[in-house]
Amino acid sequence: MKSFLQIQDLHIAFQSDRGTVAALNGVTLDVRRGEMFGLVGETGCGKTVTGLAMLGLLPKSARVRSGSIFFEHTDVLAMSAGELQSLRGRRISMIFQDPSTALNPVFTIGSQMERVARQHLGLNRRQARARAGAMLEAVGLPDVGWILSAYPHHLSGGMKQRAMIAMALLCEPALLVADEPTTALDVTIQAQILALLSELRSKFNLTVMLITHNLGVVAHTCDRFAVLYAGRVVEIGATSAVFTVPQHPYTRALLAAIPTPAAHGKALAAIPGTVPVNPGAVSGCAFAPRCAFVFDRCKQEAPPLRAVAANQANACFLDEAGGDAG
Amino acid sequence: MTVSRSEAPLIEVRSLTKHFRLPGGWLTGKRRVLHAVDDVSLQVYTGEALGIVGESGCGKTTLGRLVLRLLDPTAGQILFDGREIAKLKKSELLPLRRQMQVVFQNPQQSLSARLRVADIVAEPLRTVGGIADDQSRRRVLGLLEQVGLGAQHLDRYPHELSGGQCQRVAIARALALDPVLLVLDEPTSALDVSVQAQILNLLVDLRQRLGLTYLFISHDLGVVEHVCDRIAVMYLGKIVESGPGKEIFAAPGHPYTQALLGAIPSQMSRRGVNWLCCRVMSQVRQPAIWLSIPHPVPVGTGYLPD
CATH class of the missing domain: 3.40.50.300 (P-loop containing nucleotide triphosphate hydrolases)
Known part of the structure; x- marks a missing residue:
């Protein structure tokens, strides 16, 4: 169906x-x-x-x-x-x-x-x-x-x-x-x-x-x-689930980069670097060059989208490895 | 961030007014006049960042251009460092130009597509600064490093750079003549969130390092609050509310500020859970704040907020 x-x-x-x-x-x-x-x-x-x-x-x-x-x-x-x-x-x-x-x-x-x-x-x-x-x-x-x-x-x-x-x-x-x-x-x-x-x-x-x-x-x-x-879904899920616990480092970084009253006077958590011009040419995870939690495997293969909860899926090796991204 | 206020403001604007004549009106015999900036008074002190927020058409860009004297005011005074500049001639303004610079919204448009980065940044040095070409190269490199670019960008054209890099070049160009005042007209509106954060961090950092004064124009209350000490909210050519960002966020006085504040996404802590939401959106839905068509052309005696 x-x-x-x-x-x-x-x-x-x-x-x-x-x-x-x-x-x-x-x-x-x-x-x-x-x-x-x-x-x-x-x-x-x-x-x-x-x-x-x-x-x-x-x-x-x-x-x-x-x-x-x-x-x-x-x-x-x-x-x-x-x-x-x-x-x-x-x-x-x-x-x-x-x-x-x-x-x-x-x-x-x-x-x-x-x-x-x-x-x-x-x-x-x-x-x-x-x-x-x-x-x-x-x-x-x-x-x-x-x-x-x-x-x-x-x-x-x-x-x-x-x-x-x-x-x-x-x-x-x-x-x-x-x-x-x-x-x-x-x-x-x-x-x-x-x-x-x-x-x-x-x-x-x-x-x-x-x-x-x-x-x-x-x-x-x-x-x-x-x-x-970069042309791939890195995270998908119910809005409440993803905003409560964003899983992918990119989602987290995006949320952190928004200026809010709470962040006044502090430096914003900008994502270093820029979006790849031709993501197809990148081997491994396209976000790896900008990711704070990158490890060897990220550079070799692209992580598939895997369900992490009933209403949330994430494309990152971090949760698979049991590591904590944040 | 604490700001040491000197005695006299760097910029003082008194009852500044700018009217634009609109085309048409030949049938009725009445020329329509657009009151872009209407009796605005404000002060900006040395080292301070003043944010001007408002929606498109509220006159915030016109105000910025008036302060820079890129437009001639209809009435009112502009004092720069204590000196009245509202009626100065072009030639008299020229020495002042190096003290006040501007960064525009769309860097791809505000940078010449035919010049390399090195020439773009060197242009003010050559034309106003009177610095010889061989010396300017080193200075340009220093400026680029200040905004987070390097020697590898010197010979590129704007189209070879990303939006964020272009805006860094525009900022480097604005800094070339060591200005005291930067007018930033929607400097991050054309950029993605992650890049916007980079540029905002750069602007905050530059201001601290170089002791710059900012007039920061934006439609985004969140962005303005992040960068500025004080905020002035404009609506239909007038400043309807001003004060420190914290106070405005805590207790917006004017209904328009409330609507503006309600319409921006904000991160709220709800039982330790970070939630992004448009807080007062439901309020904005109500026809009481039906602000769809701000009308800067006065009808009768008052305004028509539709």
Whole structure:
């Protein structure tokens, strides 16, 4: 029995002028129906690539080397272009970081939304407009009539992101992939958008995959989450479990690097070094060069993801060796 | 961290105002005016770090640029080291420029893509400092070492560096002329958390070592609190609250500060368990603090906080 969404050992590489860059090096995760799932990591860890792969939206330079993405028992990677077309929007939708570049500046919000509704749902123009209006209302926008006839530049950042979410939910998809939906927004607006997402989740029986670099966002909104580093899942589990006892040294380091009032005047625990440029070329654990607890084995083989508790798995040799990372 | 306050502030801003004229208004005959900075007064003492927080559009960047005199104020006074600089001409400002430097948000944009690191850092030395090329190389190396870079970075271009390394170069460039004041405009907003921590540590360290004064502009209350002695919260062009970070965190007075504070993730100790959470998020959901569209254009007599 496969779960709602299951990604198994996904390897994706990009061809560039300078050779092949491995973006994903064995991503394995599962998302359960109805949950808010977080995908966390720093720039270049492969979180967006994972999201794009789920929708069959990878750029041409990307090559899936191995692995599978089972969504509702079907392998997305084996789908034809036509099958993908009916999957996107209908079953899986995606919203992006910057709503001002994701919306088309030369069409009104109404006409962009109508097009989606007519294409996917086969509605006529009037029905499509009514549906767009209803959805804009559902995401909490005031004065829907005006917004339908407004161009993206008439709206504020928060309103644009709400409109994006409304557009993504037009066909009531089962899964919404939200790629850094609040990164371009101010913190108070961020709070509103996140609250809206959890509200819509129960209203539309939606599963949300929230891609973010912000652990605070994850802590507050997600049921489960995975930490990605250099194209691999290093830790995955229930939010409460992982935040209570973070297992992987990288997760611990990330949490320690956030400035908090308690740390005032003290040096922050920065992670030395930088993310590997081409993690595929690294043998062993990709985090080893920056890890405070590294030992010989880490440099030779990559640790597999192993369950450490009922609702938590970790990819590190430390707990296997019985050592204490902290 | 204790700050020895000298008698007179290094920077004093009195009733500083900056209005921008907006395009349009030709149908109604009314020119709309954006009050970016509205009657702001503040002091920064030598060796102190003052944080300016607020959301996008609140005027914090404009305030920073006014203090640097990169913009001309509409009204008000700016005193730098006791001297009024609000109305100085460009040529009169030039000698002051070496005392006040700036680091911007996006280092990939603020560094020239066509120059090597060595030339980027040497440029202020050459143009303002009047230091010969053969001497500048050694000085540049010293500056790079100060920010945690080395000789191996001298001949690289910005695109060959990571975001954190670029920001270190931008800081080295800002330090080249031994300034007394650094205006840091969102210096870590474009960086990942782990790299942000490195840069914040560097900034705290540099300030202690070189006795610098910071005007630290950010939207992130947590970051500002970590680096600064005092915090001023801006909203719609005005400073709505200011004081030591500890006091503001303990008892935010203004509703806007409360909303801002509630919306940042914070690490709380709950029965010995570290929890990261957005504390007052549920409050922000309530329409009472529906701050979606701050409107810096006055409507009638008051403001429209929507």
